[in-house]
Amino acid sequence: MALLEIERLEIGFGGLAAVRGASFAVDKGETHCLVGESGCGKSVTALAVMGLLAPTATRKAAGLRFDGQDLSGLSEREMSRLRGDRMAMIFQEPMTSLNPAYTVGSQMAEVLIRHRGGSKKAALDRAAELLERVRITSPGMRLGQYPHQLSGGLRQRVMIAMALMCGPELLIADEPTTALDVTVQAQILKLLDELQRELGLAILLITHDLGIVARVAHRVSVMYAGEVVETAPVAELFGAPTHPYTRGLLSCVPVPGKIAPGEPLGSIPGIVPRVGHGFTGCAFRQRCDLAGPDCEGTVPRRTLAGDHQYLCLREPTEIARS
Amino acid sequence: MTTNKIGLWLGAVIFVGIGLIALFAPLLAPQDPFQQDLTRRLLPPFWMDGHNPTYLLGTDQLGRDYFSRLIYGARISMMIGILTVIGSGVIGTAIGVVGGFYGGKVDDVVMFAITTRLSIPLILVALAIVSIVGSSTTVVVMTLGLLLWDRFAVVARVATMQVRTQDFVAAAWAAGCSHFHIVLREILPNILAPLAVVTTLEMALAILLEAALSFLGLGVPPPLPSWGLMIAEGKDYMFFSPWVITIPGVALCVLVFGINLLGDGLRDLLRTGRTT
Numbered sequence: 001m002a003l004l005e006i007e008r009l010e011i012g013f014g015g016l017a018a019v020r021g022a023s024f025a026v027d028k029g030e031t032h033c034l035v036g037e038s039g040c041g042k043s044v045t046a047l048a049v050m051g052l053l054a055p056t057a058t059r060k061a062a063g064l065r066f067d068g069q070d071l072s073g074l075s076e077r078e079m080s081r082l083r084g085d086r087m088a089m090i091f092q093e094p095m096t097s098l099n100p101a102y103t104v105g106s107q108m109a110e111v112l113i114r115h116r117g118g119s120k121k122a123a124l125d126r127a128a129e130l131l132e133r134v135r136i137t138s139p140g141m142r143l144g145q146y147p148h149q150l151s152g153g154l155r156q157r158v159m160i161a162m163a164l165m166c167g168p169e170l171l172i173a174d175e176p177t178t179a180l181d182v183t184v185q186a187q188i189l190k191l192l193d194e195l196q197r198e199l200g201l202a203i204l205l206i207t208h209d210l211g212i213v214a215r216v217a218h219r220v221s222v223m224y225a226g227e228v229v230e231t232a233p234v235a236e237l238f239g240a241p242t243h244p245y246t247r248g249l250l251s252c253v254p255v256p257g258k259i260a261p262g263e264p265l266g267s268i269p270g271i272v273p274r275v276g277h278g279f280t281g282c283a284f285r286q287r288c289d290l291a292g293p294d295c296e297g298t299v300p301r302r303t304l305a306g307d308h309q310y311l312c313l314r315e316p317t318e319i320a321r322s
Numbered sequence: 323m324t325t326n327k328i329g330l331w332l333g334a335v336i337f338v339g340i341g342l343i344a345l346f347a348p349l350l351a352p353q354d355p356f357q358q359d360l361t362r363r364l365l366p367p368f369w370m371d372g373h374n375p376t377y378l379l380g381t382d383q384l385g386r387d388y389f390s391r392l393i394y395g396a397r398i399s400m401m402i403g404i405l406t407v408i409g410s411g412v413i414g415t416a417i418g419v420v421g422g423f424y425g426g427k428v429d430d431v432v433m434f435a436i437t438t439r440l441s442i443p444l445i446l447v448a449l450a451i452v453s454i455v456g457s458s459t460t461v462v463v464m465t466l467g468l469l470l471w472d473r474f475a476v477v478a479r480v481a482t483m484q485v486r487t488q489d490f491v492a493a494a495w496a497a498g499c500s501h502f503h504i505v506l507r508e509i510l511p512n513i514l515a516p517l518a519v520v521t522t523l524e525m526a527l528a529i530l531l532e533a534a535l536s537f538l539g540l541g542v543p544p545p546l547p548s549w550g551l552m553i554a555e556g557k558d559y560m561f562f563s564p565w566v567i568t569i570p571g572v573a574l575c576v577l578v579f580g581i582n583l584l585g586d587g588l589r590d591l592l593r594t595g596r597t598t
Binding site: 050052055080081082083084085088089090091092093096097098099100101102110111114115159162 | 426488489490492493494495496497498499500503507508511512
């Protein structure tokens with residue numbers, strides 16, 4: 001059962017089309033990874049779901065549903081009631097995501113009081129409980145500390161705990177580990193994984209790191225130039241990548257055993273095109289070996305067995321041969 | 323670093339010292355500052371020949387104790403400085419934060435208001451208002467409070483624009499906070515540092531403007547002992563009894579100097595605090 005459904009989402013910034021008809025769904029209790037290069041529209045998609053786009057952006061969608069409820073029909077007030085309560089978000093940069101002017105405890109308590117009311121005391125108890133849950137030792141002491149007294153890893157844990165204050169159903173994590181060093185990264189990913197299993201949380205994880213995807217995702221959507229070009233369960237995607245872009249992306253990653261030492265890694269020629277409004281056809285065609293004149297027309301979304309969708313004119317067998 | 327600290331401490335000591343003098347003026351003043359005695363006019367201060375030990379800094383042209391008047395004058399300067407800054411600070415910060423936070427058309431209106439205000443000559447407007455409504459301490463405070471908000475607005479606006487794009491503000495939006503909440507809890511506490519510096523500088527400016535208005539006879543009405551008014555009243559006698567203008571002049575200088583030192587020190591302190 002899909003918790004978050006996005007159908008043909010379009011986001012524009014002036015003449016630039018940042019997202020062009022992206023569609024995917026996040027099921028209850030799954031980790032859905034959204035991967036793609038910088039600037040392909042991953043973060044903007046997440047912000048659009050939260051209703052946090054800059055006022056200069058335009059958002060249009062055939063469907064944008066959270067738990068069956070149409071988000072595009074909600075008022076700003078109803079949206080802010082949903083934000084932080086049933087859907088929460090954590091950001092890339094933990095060093096600046098906490099307000100330097102208040103203690104950790106007061107910031108965490110505030111989220112709960114804002115949505116659920118209740119006493120400060122009860123909220124602080126809940127905050128301490130969650131800090132413990134994200135494996136922070138001596139939570140009582142941490143609650144009284146200011147953000148500058150915490151390390152990056154600790155701050156990201158605090159951000160996660162803060163996002164969990166109201167017991168959300170959906171957690172959007174926008175590159176939550178990019179700014180952290182590798183050992184801390186592993187801890188945070190493990191933590192997210194555990195929390196998800198314990199709390200039945202759905203996580204939309206945005207990343208450009210395929211290693212992270214392989215590790216935590218249940219399903220993956222690959223974005224390219226504002227479109228979701230392929231969606232598949234994680235094993236399917238790594239085992240049988242179908243869209244030429246996904247195949248190119250995976251060939252860029254060194255896999256021990258698959259690639260002999262000294263052998264050059266794959267690369268994708270060209271750069272991501274800047275796509276304006278009214279662009280038709282496949283945005284990947286200039287960089288694709290299989291492209292033909294027909295790629296300038298509309299490209300259908302094809303569905304393969306096992307909940308595997310991709311956006312290309314070519315047959316999987318045809319692509320696999322190349 | 324140490325020299326900055328010295329400035330900060332010296333400024334703080336001067337400011338707090340004069341503040342305390344102002345607060346406890348009735349206890350500190352040896353004489354009644356309004357008590358005239360025409361038999362003892364223009365007595366010299368203690369370092370000159372012919373001084374009277376009862377009058378530490380001598381007397382003015384009406385025989386009032388100059389030391390007591392100086393102490394009561396600190397009250398006027400401090401009160402006008404503080405009240406003006408409260409008024410203009412609230413106005414300026416509100417305008418600046420709204421402009422910086424909402425941007426776009428709202429910001430255009432705010433910028434227009436700021437440029438309009440900057441194109442108004444302060445003294446001229448103050449003169450016009452005082453000549454219409456008459457002079458009193460309240461009028462001076464109101465006039466200066468309504469005129470001196472421009473620097474607060476400029477600084478608050480820019481600081482708000484910087485803070486607005488910080489991740490913790492985005493996180494607050496994502497946590498479902500309202501506009502009001504974000505301005506009050508996320509933005510304001512984080513722009514207080516630059517505003518504190520502006521506050522000290524504007525206070526010094528307000529005190530000087532009050533002195534200027536009083537000197538022109540449009541500020542605090544006599545017989546109140548404003549330092550500016552004391553200079554104005556003494557200027558006819560300055561060739562014979564120069565101390566009557568030197569003493570309040572020095573007091574004014576020391577206070578404004580102290581406040582400026584405090585402001586500079588605060589600015590350096592907050593700036594270095596930010597980089598750590």
